[in-house]
Amino acid sequence: MTASSGRENPGPEHLPVFPTGTGVDGGVAAPAASRTRPGPRGRSRRPGGSTWRVPTALIALTVIPVIAGSLRLLELAGGPVLLPTNPRIDASPTPVVVHVVAVTLFALLGAFQFSTRLRRRRPGWHRRSGRVLVVTGLGVAGSGLWMTLFYAGAPGGYLLWAVRLLVGSAMAASIVLAFTAIRRRDIPTHRAWMIRAYALAAGAGTQLFTQGISEPVFGTGDLPKALSMTSGWLINIAIAELIIRRPARRRGRRAADAQTRALMVGSP
Template sequence: MPHAPCRQRSTNAWLAITGLLLLSALPIIGGVVRLSEVPAVAGSRPLASSVAAVAHIVAMTVYCLLGAFQFSPALRGRRRWHRTAGRVLIPVGFVAALGAAWLAVFFSGPPDQLPLAMVRLVFASAMLVFLALGTAAVIRRAFVMHGDWMARAYAIGVGNGTQSLVVILWTVPLGEVDAWGETWLVATGTLITVFVAELLIRRRAARRRVAAPAETALVS
């Protein structure tokens, strides 16, 4: 019986990982489709934008899939795994966010899609800031703060999956939306993921505050 809480935490962690992998599957499938279309549209847009699109899709795929396993306490406990995965995740995270930002800044699509591109630019910029703060925190060995910032960055990355779900749940019963409607749905999907991540971060912080006095009492 004393090991029951540990087993429960492990089960919850793997359920969370499975959920994140399933959530990542939707944008990854969409990314594979977009990759197959790159050669067809390469001649109609600058080479740099085609490179940015490929880099963004590949990097975001690696980031979402590998990043999900960083939420496993068992794997995080293996410092070699966590550090090795982190050394991959941080660079690919920057590549994914920079690729998205490039595509938004040098947007060349239909004019009515420009607001959606600007929304993506806002989230890509936020992801870059969170990754930078997480990197700075780990350099200072502020590991708790590092984990919080990386969780926020990952929430934006995996938010592409939430966007897809929100769009599906809206359009299936109500029909297709115009460009403005798509912009609002995409923004809502990512904000939902960011909000959930923030709740989890605050819950962890609250647990640490509760545990700290107990540990102090045991030591004294």
């Protein structure tokens, strides 16, 4: 009690506390002049609310090719034949086994690398899984290149053959560049190259849609097949480049806003 007013002076425990993620840093309420501006009404931001959206979407994109590859492995292990027969695979199954196992691990494990919250909370897991991704990613690219070079008579003609060589080489180069970038602690460059590698590896998921649209309209000839599969990779790369450049645009906007505020403060 204070002698002058007879009213209880509230301690810190009675002051309002703002929850984290509402536009105000958690803790005791700041004076009105120093509070950050609240966000739009009706759009409360929950910490981690969108943590799993991107990984879930990526897994959904790749799940059908992963299932198809698993059925092929089951067939090669002596199980029932559930997919169309492929004499090239029957004659040399080892590259297919390597490709399916590697791409399954790369697609599923790589999807969780897109969770910012998971990377920040478990950096050790991120580093360990990153090593696995380097090995499996090179396995995907290497086995894909081997099958392109040594499996004769693959559909799609010379155009698709050349595109597959380009995609496999680009994926391998992306992983090597990502690895060298993280070795010198260049995280933005590492992030950019790994995103590109994942986009190329996930091409089969997008190609389900591009081929599904192309075949009823243009048929199943070599040229339509080559163009529809190429468009799947191009769509993925375009989306990857948008994701890579988005943080740079945000940093540029924040820098411009800070410069504008500094000019306003310094103006008479």
